[in-house]
Amino acid sequence: MEKDEETQVTVTVHANKSEPILQRGGANYTAETGINSTSVTYQDASGAPVEVDSPRLIQAAATILAGVGSVGLSMIYWFIGYLLSQSTLALYLELASYFPSRSGSEVVYLEQAYPKPQYFFPTTFAVKHVVFSFGSSNAVVLAQYLFGISGKEYTNWQLKGVAVAVYTLALIDPQLNWRNAWEGTSEASAYGATNAMMKLIFSYAGYTNAFSVANEIKNPVKTLRWSAPFSLILVTSLYILVNVAYFSAASREEILSSKQIAAGIFFEKVFGTNGAARALNVLICINAFGNLIAVMINYSRMLRETGRQGVLPWSKFWTSTRPFGTPLGPYTVQWAITVIMILAPPAGDAFNFVVDLSVYPTSIFNFLLVVGLLVIRRRRRKFHLPRPEYRAWSIAIVFALLTNLYLLVAPWYPPSDGANGGDVSFWYGTYLVVGIGLLLLCGIYYYVWIEALPKYKGYQYRQSLLEFDDGSVVHKLVKVSNTDLDKWDEHHDAVGRLRYPGISN
Secondary structure (H helix, E strand, O other), X not given: OOOOOOEEEEEEEOOOOEEEEXXXXXXXXXXXXXXXXXXXXXXXXXXXXXXXXXXXXXXXXXXXXXXXXXXXXXXXXHHHHHHHHHHXXXXXXXXXXXXXXXXXXXXXXXXXXXXXXXXXXXXXXXXXXXXXXXXXXXXXXXXXXXXXXXXXXXXXXHHHHHHHHHHHHHHHOOOHHHHOOOOOHHHOOHHHHHHHHHHHHHHHHHHHHHHOOHHHOOOHHHHHHHHHXXXXXXXXXHHHHHHHHHHHHOOHHHHHHOOOOHHHHHHHHHHOOOHHHHHHHHHHHHHHHHHHHHHHHHHHHHHHHHHHOOOOOOHHHHHOOOOOOOOHHHHHHHHHHHHHHHHOOOOOHHHHHHHHOOXXXXXXXXXXXXXXXXXXXXXXXXXXXXXXXXOOOHXXXXXXXXXXXXXXXXXXXXXOOOOOOOOOOOOOOHHHHHHHHHHHHHHHHHHHHHHHHHHHHOEEEEEEEEEOOOOOEEEEEEEEEHHHHHHHHHHEOOOOOEOOOOOOO
């Protein structure tokens, strides 16, 4: 590896291993090779430690049509959704190439892109993901499908009850539309188009789940660089064909005015209201249930990784995989928050508002993730680190950057029928302001916790390394008085390990 006079490579000796630490100015990089890959993970030392021996861890069609106004434009939007997803996938593949032995995807990538101010992004992202780690909308949709199979009407509380039950179970375990395909395009608005784009991103977002378990995949970059793009092309083809089937079987007006899910209308049109149509809905329920499980796994790994960063209390609760080889702490939190979000908000405005609340903070983090890739590239060049196994094309980065910038600006444009014309009866932008307000509160909490209190009480935070009996390796933030800082730094390396065995803290 090349190095200049500003880059130093030191070797810190521990009881069982030696680990190289690259230093340049005030930055420290560690180099670890996980058991899942032969590629070295170079990362900022303030990030959660690499687990070298990682513990093994056992419909939008009608909404999009309503948002864009016409059948023809909705089909174009599905293709645009593919281009955006393919661009974002390229970014994820490059980021995974940098950190092949880290699970948690966005948690890791933002942590490494923005290490300064220290612990700011891990803290903000951790709070955001703990608060918004619910899958209430997915569970409610699945419950609607189940009632559709039964052919029975339901009350709001019956729907809530079934949604809680299925989420708990997941925890344990023809030419009319094409004659004028562009009819309704003029009815589209910036608000509707943006809402449709959000739904498209959600529809395609399943590919990101694989990156949340990167440390559990053998040679993740080599595996995902061909399987993920192929899967995305296959899914896009199926999405477009399904939409062709929907719009061929039912008219635009029927899809927009019906209270049923588009698939239910399609089955009724093709098979009637007999048992065959209801039986086919079972296939959709199986798919929806699988999605529910996939999202739970994704969020559990992200929550586990935030726990490993040291910014959440009770590290063992978040990271332990005992006794079933799976992080029960994050699963429990997800289940509890989801049940609350299903039962507490009344149907209608309150429920829609709660579901929308996480949308804008997510858009902000997605934009910062694209910028963060460029930051990581620049920082790695300064350290003369090797090129990644996969490198995204510049056009993909530009497209993802512009699209995510659009998703930050466009939601502020009002609906075509006025400021109260969104999916709630009050001001359409309330969720935007409240979402930003929550992030600001995270910033205030960070300043008080990391800056104000330590300065007032005369201490600073340092990270120490904890290894639990299940193989989990985590950071813990320790308060070190100003008078003991020199001694602490002398006895610990940048990761938080003791420099020499036999020396106490």
